[in-house]
Amino acid sequence: MRGWASEQAPQIESGDGVWLTDSTGRRYIDGISSLWCNVHGHRHPLIDAAVRDQLDRVAHSTMLGLSHRPAEQLADRLVELAPKPAAAEARPPLSRVFYSDSGSTAVEIALKMAFQYWQQAGQAADAAPSRTTFVSLENAYHGDTVGSVSVGGIELFHTLYRPLLFDSVTVPAGDAAALADALTANEQQVAAVVVEPLVQGAAGMLLQPPGYLRQVRGLCDRHDVFLICDEVATGFGRTGRMFACEHEQVVPDFLCLAKGLTGGYLPLAATLTTERIHDGFLGDHEQFRTFFHGHTYTGNPLACAAALATLDVFERERTLERLELKMKLFEQLLSDLVEPLPHVAEVRRLGFMCGIEVAADPQSQTPYQPGERMGHRVTLEARERGAIVRPLGDVVVLMPPLAIEAADLEQLVEMTADSIEAATGAALHAQARAA
Numbered sequence: 001m002r003g004w005a006s007e008q009a010p011q012i013e014s015g016d017g018v019w020l021t022d023s024t025g026r027r028y029i030d031g032i033s034s035l036w037c038n039v040h041g042h043r044h045p046l047i048d049a050a051v052r053d054q055l056d057r058v059a060h061s062t063m064l065g066l067s068h069r070p071a072e073q074l075a076d077r078l079v080e081l082a083p084k085p086a087a088a089e090a091r092p093p094l095s096r097v098f099y100s101d102s103g104s105t106a107v108e109i110a111l112k113m114a115f116q117y118w119q120q121a122g123q124a125a126d127a128a129p130s131r132t133t134f135v136s137l138e139n140a141y142h143g144d145t146v147g148s149v150s151v152g153g154i155e156l157f158h159t160l161y162r163p164l165l166f167d168s169v170t171v172p173a174g175d176a177a178a179l180a181d182a183l184t185a186n187e188q189q190v191a192a193v194v195v196e197p198l199v200q201g202a203a204g205m206l207l208q209p210p211g212y213l214r215q216v217r218g219l220c221d222r223h224d225v226f227l228i229c230d231e232v233a234t235g236f237g238r239t240g241r242m243f244a245c246e247h248e249q250v251v252p253d254f255l256c257l258a259k260g261l262t263g264g265y266l267p268l269a270a271t272l273t274t275e276r277i278h279d280g281f282l283g284d285h286e287q288f289r290t291f292f293h294g295h296t297y298t299g300n301p302l303a304c305a306a307a308l309a310t311l312d313v314f315e316r317e318r319t320l321e322r323l324e325l326k327m328k329l330f331e332q333l334l335s336d337l338v339e340p341l342p343h344v345a346e347v348r349r350l351g352f353m354c355g356i357e358v359a360a361d362p363q364s365q366t367p368y369q370p371g372e373r374m375g376h377r378v379t380l381e382a383r384e385r386g387a388i389v390r391p392l393g394d395v396v397v398l399m400p401p402l403a404i405e406a407a408d409l410e411q412l413v414e415m416t417a418d419s420i421e422a423a424t425g426a427a428l429h430a431q432a433r434a435a
């Protein structure tokens with residue numbers, strides 16, 4: 001806090017495409033998509049118009065007892081877009097949508113729904129009230145509310161709160177055998193397994209081995225445990241597919257969406273689930289099997305309008321098709337300009353999610369001292385050069401909007417490489433420069 005108070009954060013006044021302008025007129029490339037959520041750029045004419053149009057009707061009503069067209073249309077579109085089970089799979093599709101307003105609440109809702117489903121003892125055909133715990137991954141991040149922190153596994157963010165949290169069985173990410181053991185050891189105790197599919201974002205862009213998510217799905221099925229996929233960060237094209245689950249043909253029982261859902265315009269989240277879960281909440285009035293959870297701004301109409309327009313832009317601009325070449329360029333730029341830098345320990349990337357880990361001595365895996373704030377120093381250098389990046393510890397995150405054009409992407413990676421060089425005090429890496 002002392003560090004933050006002593007620095008002057010730029011005041012952002014306006015945005016245009018992938019560029020942000022501050023109150024002094026300085027321009028910056030938005031290298032982190034305004035915290036991983038901007039998709040099609042700032043002030044996209046189609047999304048702007050959709051929000052304005054909705055503003056002319058009504059800014060907010062409630063989803064508690066009422067409904068509205070944008071929320072209903074969006075729910076239909078999300079169900080259509082969600083990963084689908086293969087024809088041979090006897091698995092219910094994701095057919096139901098529950099709205100909220102942040103990634104944390106999207107996860108919180110999935111946890112509570114899974115828990116309550118099993119608790120409806122004597123009512124649901126497969127009620128199992130002993131299923132009161134969750135399995136989560138080491139280094140997981142699912143948000144900052146107490147429920148999502150309970151399934152979090154990042155020491156710095158989560159350990160202090162331990163006395164406030166419910167128990168969750170933690171297993172190492174990427175290790176299917178460990179998950180198998182945990183599910184066997186806790187047979188009939190686990191309500192759901194919760195994962196960030198393919199990439200653990202806030203942990204510093206940690207990649208899981210190919211095939212792992214598919215194994216997780218198989219193990220959940222074997223133990224009749226629900227699978228919650230938190231695609232808050234990976235969803236909406238970040239990994240090169242609309243959803244990360246699609247890379248491994250996995251359909252979860254709960255799909256948590258937020259961030260890119262509105263193109264990064266307005267707070268909105270959705271928790272998608274199946275008919276099986278939905279039906280577990282049906283009953284006569286006096287049975288009170290309702291999911292008693294609803295936030296004031298749940299399904300806000302302006303946000304739903306922005307989300308519908310965001311999905312339209314994906315189609316009109318063929319965003320995912322056009323991303324193919326940009327992902328190759330991104331990989332090439334990182335390999336030419338960033339990987340050769342002497343203090344770069346590792347570059348981890350999937351699609352447009354990238355983490356660059358810097359270290360005092362990559363060879364001996366010696367990290368920088370926390371007091372050096374190296375990740376933060378790179379951020380400050382980048383700001384000087386006209387790029388907004390933000391570190392996770394000593395991992396410099398690059399997550400530009402999917403709409404970024406090749407020239408801006410080149411500029412962003414160049415500025416980041418220069419900033420890492422400047423901050424780490426390395427001499428110019430002549431070879432990489434010459435290339």
Ligand code: PMP
Nearest residue numbers: 102103104141142143201232233
């Ligand atoms: N889940 C994941 C995987 C995330 O990366 C984040 C935020 N970075 C969240 C949940 C929480 O989302 P929010 O900040 O919107 O609450």
